[in-house]
Amino acid sequence: MTDDEYINSEILDEHFRTPRNFGVLKDCTVEIIESNPTCGDTIVVDLKINGETIEDVKYITRGCSISTAAASMLSETIIGKTLKEVENLSKAEVLSNIGLRLGPARERCALISYDAVQKGIKKHLKGGKEAEHF
Amino acid sequence: MESNEIREHFPIFKRFGREGIVYLDNAATTQKPTEVIEAVVDFYTNYCSNVHRGVYRLGEEATEKFNKARENIGNFIGAKDNEIVFVRNTTEALNLLANSLGSKLGEGDEIILSNSEHHSNIVPWQMLRERKNVKIKFINSKHTETIKPDDVADLITKKTRIVSLTACSNILGNINDMKEITNVVHDSGAIMIVDGAQSVPHMPVKVKDIGCDYLAFSGHKMLGPTGIGCLFGREESLENLPPFLGGGEMIRTVTKEGFTCEEIPLRFEAGTPNIEGAIGLSAAVNFLKRIGMENVRQHEKELITYTMKQEEENNIKGLVSYGTRNMDRRAGIYAFNIGEIPKFDRENLSDGNISLKVQAIHPHDLSSVADRTYGVELRSGHHCAMPMIQDLGVTAATRASFYVYNSRDDVDRLFDAIKASVKRFGL
Numbered sequence: 379m380t381d382d383e384y385i386n387s388e389i390l391d392e393h394f395r396t397p398r399n400f401g402v403l404k405d406c407t408v409e410i411i412e413s414n415p416t417c418g419d420t421i422v423v424d425l426k427i428n429g430e431t432i433e434d435v436k437y438i439t440r441g442c443s444i445s446t447a448a449a450s451m452l453s454e455t456i457i458g459k460t461l462k463e464v465e466n467l468s469k470a471e472v473l474s475n476i477g478l479r480l481g482p483a484r485e486r487c488a489l490i491s492y493d494a495v496q497k498g499i500k501k502h503l504k505g506g507k508e509a510e511h512f
Numbered sequence: 513m514e515s516n517e518i519r520e521h522f523p524i525f526k527r528f529g530r531e532g533i534v535y536l537d538n539a540a541t542t543q544k545p546t547e548v549i550e551a552v553v554d555f556y557t558n559y560c561s562n563v564h565r566g567v568y569r570l571g572e573e574a575t576e577k578f579n580k581a582r583e584n585i586g587n588f589i590g591a592k593d594n595e596i597v598f599v600r601n602t603t604e605a606l607n608l609l610a611n612s613l614g615s616k617l618g619e620g621d622e623i624i625l626s627n628s629e630h631h632s633n634i635v636p637w638q639m640l641r642e643r644k645n646v647k648i649k650f651i652n653s654k655h656t657e658t659i660k661p662d663d664v665a666d667l668i669t670k671k672t673r674i675v676s677l678t679a680c681s682n683i684l685g686n687i688n689d690m691k692e693i694t695n696v697v698h699d700s701g702a703i704m705i706v707d708g709a710q711s712v713p714h715m716p717v718k719v720k721d722i723g724c725d726y727l728a729f730s731g732h733k734m735l736g737p738t739g740i741g742c743l744f745g746r747e748e749s750l751e752n753l754p755p756f757l758g759g760g761e762m763i764r765t766v767t768k769e770g771f772t773c774e775e776i777p778l779r780f781e782a783g784t785p786n787i788e789g790a791i792g793l794s795a796a797v798n799f800l801k802r803i804g805m806e807n808v809r810q811h812e813k814e815l816i817t818y819t820m821k822q823e824e825e826n827n828i829k830g831l832v833s834y835g836t837r838n839m840d841r842r843a844g845i846y847a848f849n850i851g852e853i854p855k856f857d858r859e860n861l862s863d864g865n866i867s868l869k870v871q872a873i874h875p876h877d878l879s880s881v882a883d884r885t886y887g888v889e890l891r892s893g894h895h896c897a898m899p900m901i902q903d904l905g906v907t908a909a910t911r912a913s914f915y916v917y918n919s920r921d922d923v924d925r926l927f928d929a930i931k932a933s934v935k936r937f938g939l
Contacts, residue, residue: 385884385936417876417893417908418901420856440853440907442874443937487876 384478393447398454403436408502412494416486419445423494427502430460435495442487444480449491451475461499467492513803515811515919521545521799522917533887534922534929539682539710539845539913540891541732544796548735551795555788563787564761564778578787581794582777585742588797589708589727590718595750597743597777598785602709603632605728605743606676608756608780609705610636613674615754619645622671624702626651626659627903628681631896633707637676647671655834655904658841659688661696672702679711683895683911684835685816685845687711694723703749709733713800713915714843715809725749731789736796740789743780750776757782800916808916812844815914819846819923826927828934830871834904844914846926847895850878850934852906873937875910881936882929888912890926 384390403424413420419441426434435453439446452472456464472492473485480488519525522543525532535543555577561570563578583593599605614637617623623637627650637648651663664675675697680687690706697704706727711717713734719727726749731740745753755762755773759782764772773779800808817839823831833848851872875892882888891911894901901908912926 384880417874418898419874419907440856442876444876484876484880 387478389477390443390447393450394443397446397450399434399436399450399457400438401436402438403434406434406436408498410494410498410501412490412497414441414445414486414490416483417442419487419490421445421449421490421494423449423491423498425495425498425502427461427499430462432456432459432461432464437491437494439491441490444476444478444484445487445490448472448476448488452491452495456495461503464495465499515917518803519917521547523549525917528887531887533889534918534925535889536912536914536918536922536926537889537891538915538918539733539895539911541738542713542735542915543917544737544792545735545799547799548737548792548795552737552788552792555791562784574787577791578785581790584794585790585797586744588801589712589744590720591744592747594776595719595744595747597745597750597780598790599728599741599743599780600739600786601730601732601741602630602707602728603636605726605741606632606705606707607636608743609676609726609728610640612754612756612780613703614640614644614646617644617646617673620647620671621673622647622649622669624649624651624664624667624672624675624677626653626663626677627899628653628655628659628684628686628897629676629678629899630682630707630709631898632709633676633678634899646673650899651677652903653686655684655686655900656836658686658836658838659693661689661692664693665696668696668700668702672700674703674705676705676707678707678709679717680714680843680845681835681897681900682710682845683847683897683900683909685710685843685847685913686836687715687841687843690722690724698723710843710845713808714812716805719744719746731793731796734793734796735799736793737786737789740786740793742793745776747776750780753780755779755782759783761785803916811916812914813839813842815918815920815923816842816844816846818920819912819926822923822927823848826931828927828930830873830934831930834909844918845911846913847909847911849873849875849906849909850930852904853908855902855905855907873933875908877937878910878930878933881933882926885932885936886925886929888922888925888929890929 406424407427408425410423421439423437437449524543559573561574563575582596586593586596649667679690694704704724706724708727708729712729727744732738762782830851853872879890879892893908
């Protein structure tokens with residue numbers, strides 16, 4: 379049972395051990411706090427949006443390897459993209475980037491950062507900056 | 513019956529062969545023996561019909577078996593059959609009470625709960641608070657301590673109307689002395705509700721010994737089907753309790769002007785009940801009676817004692833476990849962490865104090881590795897007990913919980929699996 383992609387995933391390990399874009403964005407235009415109801419994990423995502431473009435993103439989380447690695451990969455994906463492009467990014471594409479077969483519970487881990495980003499864009503379009511309470 | 517012999521009755525363990533799975537999420541739900549599965553299938557195969565109303569043969573047979581199930585389950589906890597209300601689960605039983613008892617409460621009336629309650633014994637009362645402006649007080653016990661009668665006495669005032677507490681914490685495994693607590697509560701004139709979701713399946717429970725007014729439990733945590741549970745209420749308590757849901761089965765007469773209620777317990781069972789569930793749960797009760805509840809308790813006490821010994825011998829770096837170390841007061845529940853991930857505190861994290869390198873293995877990672885290396889199925893997360901998780905100061909924990917089919921070998925495999933996840937995610 380040990381020959382398992384989750385156990386051996388190098389990409390997962392690499393992003394989990396050294397997550398990209400980790401931290402706080404002092405000049406963010408929108409901040410979102412999202413929680414995972416399965417385990418109580420929380421992520422804070424800061425987006426800096428200029429016009430139609432996501433110029434920068436940072437996040438803080440103390441989640442599991444999959445939620446941390448997924449946030450790291452997603453941050454690399456969305457920097458420089460337009461709001462429309464990110465809105466059109468599907469859950470399936472995010473999961474496929476991670477490249478692991480995940481059960482429904484772990485899928486939630488993988489998608490918590492994605493949900494936060496999507497909510498952040500909606501909030502930005504409505505014109506708010508304050509963090510939502512969790 | 514020994515655990516090996518017991519396992520033979522569970523088809524699910526045959527599915528995975530000899531190496532198989534080590535199922536250690538019994539506090540969430542248990543596996544089902546052939547006897548229970550067959551009782552459910554028998555209903556659909558041989559005498560499927562609605563209950564209470566049909567005067568034809570199938571209807572009479574179904575009603576007879578359904579009533580016998582109620583009698584048998586009542587007998588199991590020392591209750592009369594009219595003191596057993598069939599509900600979906602413990603959650604529904606507690607919601608019923610929060611609504612029906614709650615309808616008699618007024619502003620400022622007090623309800624006492626504890627920090628080790630399952631969400632099902634917190635949220636219904638918080639919803640009542642929104643409707644009635646009642647006050648909820650929490651007993652805040654340390655995880656190493658059971659709830660003591662004095663903890664309850666300290667919070668009781670003239671305004672205390674209801675005390676609702678778990679007999680056994682689903683995360684700590686601490687077994688509280690409900691008889692002594694009930695005495696204190698009744699001395700004050702308040703109503704005592706016991707959440708028996710983790711006690712009725714695992715130890716002898718007799719409602720007359722406890723003396724409580726109400727006790728709730730779920731069938732699926734004691735080898736029975738999902739979607740069936742029971743609310744025990746003392747006859748005189750149920751007689752005075754307003755109905756919860758309205759509809760068929762619970763009425764005596766209905767006119768355009770109004771309705772009159774059926775006798776207890778049917779008064780609380782609106783709509784067609786989970787007939788096969790009740791019959792399946794009765795079969796589960798028979799299975800447990802054959803083992804003997806004293807033996808069930810003894811078996812689990814041995815397993816948790818052995819777990820403590822293995823914890824000490826393996827001496828895994830960073831391992832922290834929760835719950836009382838007094839094995840006489842400890843159920844077969846083992847919650848732990850490998851290093852503790854502190855609860856998320858946004859303010860601290862934003863003030864340039866971002867500590868990325870938390871010396872811990874996240875419970876989700878631990879559980880996934882345990883499953884995929886040694887087939888050990890554990891629960892990870894907040895275990896529907898977020899207030900206790902918060903009081904422990906962590907975001908989550910991993911939990912192993914035992915039942916009649918588990919053995920010492922399973923405990924050994926648990927520690928092998930923990931070591932495998934330490935190797936994978938290391939500290």
